[in-house]
Amino acid sequence: MKLIAKNVDKGMQGSVALVPEEPEDMWHAYNLISEDDYVRSTTIRKVQNETATGSSSSSRVRTTLTICVESIDFDTQACVLRLKGRNREENQYVKMGAYHTLDLELNRKFELTKREWDTIALERVDMACDVTQNADLGAVIMQEGLAHVCLITSSMTLVRSKIDMNIPRKRKNNAKGHEVGLTKFYEAVLQSILRHINFDVVKCVLIASPGFVKDQFFEYLNQQAVKTDNKVLLENRSKFLLVHASSGFKHSLKEVLQDPAVQSKLSDTKAASEVKALEQFYQILQTEPARAFYGKNHVVKAAEALAIETLLISDNLFRCNDVNVRKEYVKLVEDVRDAGGEVKIFSSMHISGQQLAQLSGIAAILRFPMPELEDEDETEDNDTQDSDSDN
Template structure:
């Protein structure tokens, strides 16, 4: 998604102009647009004109309309959004208040205005427009003195850093200069990884090189991590994978990514953290039921006690028409983040999201047991009987 213009004031009112660039962006647009929002886009309208003799002709004209959205239909096959609503801006072809349907599709710019942009909507704009947010694979292709640090998204490879240093050649009886040069080079590459790889998002880091450069670098990096107690590297050690490449140039990445072992590892990353979090929730539900709850009422009570470690929530809940309820779900997400919890927003178009929807669409793994929430359920059941 390309962000053309963004103007949101401190009260949350404002507009954002976007151009969807791929089919997945239409899903983001579907989640951003709510009933009552205003959308401006170019469209074709059938216009009837009457001549002086009384005969009428109809022409199709392209015009730009702004409608207040009353109905939203997402065509998953054509990846197109149909928005129905009334015209709210003066137009030479369409009367104020007249109904019109806007079709939003890939590569067609639209402007979305909301009376209030909440944190979930703004976060979705950031995720949709920042390709690095979707890059869950990173790669370092290297050879002696040259390295490229790349982020790989489903659609492109982004080179985030190029490290090019001259390293003294090995000479008989004087290997020290060469070793010092390699240590300097490895340090630069390690700092590049720490600066450009977001381990919260990246699930796999490929280190590729000809010869033994990758092994020497891997050994150096984790020796340094132990020395400096670098928790980020130590906690993510399992994400690193050493593979062969013919050189340290970016084009070598292609052969790395076609390696069957790498393809299998990357397939795991695409299945993403959501599936694993849902599995953890089900496991917790069986082994420690006082630390796993679903349903809005229970999760809100757990959040009040700052007990939510991980919130699992379906994006379906942010598309509901009831503004008050939507605000409650946004407040829940904000509350969990403020108390240091993790929030996973599941796509209802994904299998894991469908499973979560069967559990009311909202669930939580708690930091500590809250058996009183279970007791409440039992006492309510007794009252009903």
Template sequence: MKLVSRDIDKNNSGSVTLIPEENEDMWHTYNLVTIGDSLRSTTIRKVQNESATGSVSVNKVRTTLTIHVEAIEFDIQGCMLRVRGRNIQENQYVKMGAYHTLDLELNRKFTLGKQEWDSIVLERIETACDPTTHADLAAVVMQEGLAHVCLITSNMTLVRAKIETSIPRKRKGMCSQHDKGLTRFYDQILQAILRHVNFDIVKCFLVASPGFVKDQFTEYLFTQAVKMDNKVLLDNKSKFVLVHASSGFKHSLKEVLQDPSVTARLADTKASLEIKALDDFYQMLQNDSNRAFYGVKQVEKAAEHQAVEVLLISDELFRSQDIKQRKRYVKIVDTVRETAGEVRMFSSLHVSGEQLGQLSGIAAILRFPMAEDDDDSEED
């Protein structure tokens, strides 16, 4: 993300102008834009022109509109944001108050205005504009006949290719059909990796499966790399890590990222830190439940008592249309940071974020035990 300009006053009111440059920037944009904001960007508008003879022609014109945001839709596959609202600035083609939908996409500049820029939103802009944040982890989780090629960024698990193919069973004395099916399957995965994975950015490539599928595929991969003289694969052989997974489905990534050998390789990536924080929470919940709280009322109470050591919170909570509710979550985060607590922001599009969402989207590991309030837990 490129920050073009920032005009925020001492009351935290104002606007920023940004240009999304990568797919993940669209996810950041989705988290920045909320209902009630003002959004300014270029758009295409159909305009009707009537000639002196009475004939009507319709032309498309490019114009710049500023709308008051009323609805937001994020297209994950197309990495595009559709924002609908009423026009709030004079325009020669669009009447004041008329509805229009702005499409925000890669390399299209936009200006976002807010009545109040809170600490969470400002932090997200800093993160999005930090050039060091990249999709530095890739993975293929597989079983015979099914594979998912994924890119794991600091905020998203992106499934770049899903490969499903029917592989004939092994029969006594007739293994050739099975072997041909496997080779065809492995080749499809290989092509998906070459198409979707940028090894200049990726620090580590995980190959995960039950049994020996991962070993057979990796052997096939590098045999083909030698045959094709593919220097990209051969030069990056050291980045490949083989690890066990229970299946070839996407949710297996959670257990893969918990593997100690993987954690060691990914010590600097946000993805593994999130997984570790969630795993630590579950262990604390099992071993000392009075030091593991979840639900907004319980966590809020712990934060007020300066008891939160690690806060786990989903970015989905900050997209709440209820401004009062959003401010409540921001206050919890600020309180934890002020009392030297650690905050882990989970993405709802990440495997670990989906898990946290099942726990109401907010949880905390405490410094010391606190008795749980029965009334609060019932209300949560």
């Protein structure tokens, strides 16, 4: 994301002008823009023209509009953010108050004005405009006949290509057919890697599969690299890491990222640190349940007691339409940081973020046990049972 201008005063009011340059930038924009924000950008409008003879014709004109956002739709496939709202500035083609849809696209500048910026939104701007935050991990999750080529960025897991091919079964009378099918499949996966993975940016490419599929594919990749003298593959062979996965489906990526060998290789990436934090939370939940809690009420009470060592929170919660609820989560993050705690904001488009969503989207690892929070659960359960028995 390119930052064109940033005018936010001490009162946290003002605007920023941005240009999305990468697909992930559209995800950042989706997280930044909320209902009731003002967005200004160029758009195409259909205009009716009436001639002197009374006949009419229509034409499409490019104009600049400022709308007050009422609804937001993110099309991840087309990489387009659609904002619907009413026009809030005088325009020769669009009446004040008329509805219009702005399509924010790659390389199209937009200006975002908020009534009040908060620290989370400003952090998102800084993170989006940091060039070091680009996708630095590639992954190929595969089994015979099925492969997913993915890019894992600091915020999301992008499936860039899915290869699904029918491979004849290996039989005594059809061994050649099986080999030919497998070779075609491996070639399709190889071409997808070359097309979608930028080795100038990516630090590591995971190749994961059940059984020996990954080993056979990597052997094929090396043979083809030598045969075709492919300098990109030959110079980047050390970036490939072979690991086990239970299947070739995308959900297997979660277990791959939890592999200790993978985590040591990716220790400097945000994706790995999120997975590690979530694993640590689950481990403490099992061994010291009084030091691990999830759900808003428990986490807020732990924060009030200055007990939170690590806060795990989904970015989904900051997209809440209720401004007061959003402010509560922003205050929680600020309070934890002020008390010396660490805050990890998980992306809901990332595997680890989807896992956190199953725990209500918010969890905390505490510095010290708070068994009284566990007791509250029991008290609430008993109160519920008593009220049920009364009925």
